[in-house]
Amino acid sequence: MRLSFTIALRFLKSGKGQTLLIILGISVGVAVQLFIGSLIQGLQASLIDTTIGSSSHITIVPANGKTSIKDWERAMYEAGISDSNIINISAAAEGSATIDYDDTAPVLVRGFVVDDADKIYKFSEGLYEGRLPVKKDEAIIGKDLALKSNTKINDEITLILPSGNVTRLEVTGLFDLEVSSLNESWVVTTIETAQDMLSLDSSITKIEMQVKKVFTADETAKDLAYNLSVNDVEVENWKDQNQSLLSGLNGQSVSSYMIQVFVLVAVLLGISSVLAISVVQRSKQIGILKAMGIKDRDSSLIFVFQGFMLGIVGAVFGIILGFVLLWFFTKFAVNPDGSPIVPIYINIGFITLSGMFAVCSAVAASLIPARLSSRLNPIEVIKNG
Structure with missing residues (x-):
């Protein structure tokens, strides 16, 4: 050889x-x-x-005609221990509203435990002025919505809910998530504020989470759906929603x-x-x-x-x-x-x-x-x- x-x-x-x-x-x-x-x-x-880098990979949403998740803390706990692939879990209370200024425009009110949601949406990285909301009746809005409504830091915005209720929130920060649809429509506030505005009591509307391996999100979602003991919920994943x-x-x-x-x-x-x-x-x-x-x-x-x-x-x-x-x-x-x-x-x-x-x-x-x-x-x- x-x-x-x-x-x-x-x-x-x-x-x-x-x-x-x-x-x-x-x-x-x-x-x-x-x-x-x-x-x-x-x-x-x-x-x-x-x-999908700064968005939810797996989402638990209400099912069977329900509009909110009551036992959401239990669902979050079970999601956290069900699979090591799951990270960055955040509860969200959201609903539509109209912002009132010289004109009116539809917006989406999104209430979070801000520290949890920040790990998913990177609000702190996108915040170019002000600070994140920490107290009730505080909110941050996107730069496009701020320009359109001529809103600045410490200004108040008036939101009209579908029920007819009117809420005023203090703007503590302006963000740029580099997605125009989010910058012009999201009003991000604390979860307590959103629950009160939307008459959800102690309920939420969805649980969002990310996974380490994004291409296995569908498999992780199936396992999560099997392991959840909470009723009237279903599990969605980004792959099913982004077939194209x-x-x-x-x-x-x-x-x-x-x-x-x-x-x-x-x-x-x-x-x-x-x-x-x-x-x-x-x-x-x-x-x-x-x-x-x-x-x-x-x-x-x-x-x-x-x-x-x-x-x-x-x-x-x-x-x-x-x-x-x-x-x-x-x-x-x-x-x-x-x-x-x-x-x-x-x-x-x-x-x-x-x-x-x-x-x-x-x-x-x-x-x-x-x-x-x-x-x-x-x-x-x-x-x-």
Whole structure:
């Protein structure tokens, strides 16, 4: 085996042009895989973060004609202990209202235990002026609603409920969640204020939560629904409510995999053809080696070792080239503020897998020339020159 490795190394050194050509082919293949895969993963991560990153992944809502959840503290407790995948649980009391100013506009009153809800919606990060509500009859509103109603910090807003009741809330802060529909319609207050405004007594309208692994939210929701002992509720999850987004993400993944497979096949065929030509070119040397006593197995291992070494070197240079391409992409494809259009997602597991695929492909490609080598008859090779 050591002899086969030494001969393989010498063959690679003596045919530097072919060696460099194969390494270049493997490197480009790995770089393309790494670039496309990282780009697609970054795009998907960005889409997921934009659409559901700061929102509820699983929601417990009233069912069977009910409009509120009475035993909500028990439901929250059971949700918290049902699955380690569940995090950031928050109760919400919400209802529609109309804000009264020079004109009127529909709004959604959302009452939370603010510290719990902040872990989901990141209100403190989006707050660009003022503070979060901490007392009864305090609220924060979005920047679009503030501009439209000409509301500033410490101003009072007047809300008209569907029941006809009128409530005044002091605005303690203005937020920008970077979603216009939320910025122009949400009035966020304490859960006690919302319960009082909406005549919910001690009830709430939903329980919201996030999960660590967003793509397993549907499975976690099924388990939660099975384990809940609270009546007249049902469990919803973001995947069932965003089928079009999932279809788009699946389409991106499939297209990425197809491109990577075609690149892999192209690299494999290229290595096989060049090594097969190498067998023909070096048939005389192989014939002499066999005449000197080298076994068919060892002559085959020469080309397997060549494929392995070419795969290792090509994978390393390919990963380096892939990172260079990604770096150039983040510098040239940018938003007006200088940030990358698509954030690059660096997945160490994916990078390692791409390198391993390159090595395995190079070894697999070497099997054909290795078999050709084992079939060479030393007498015929030496005789025919």
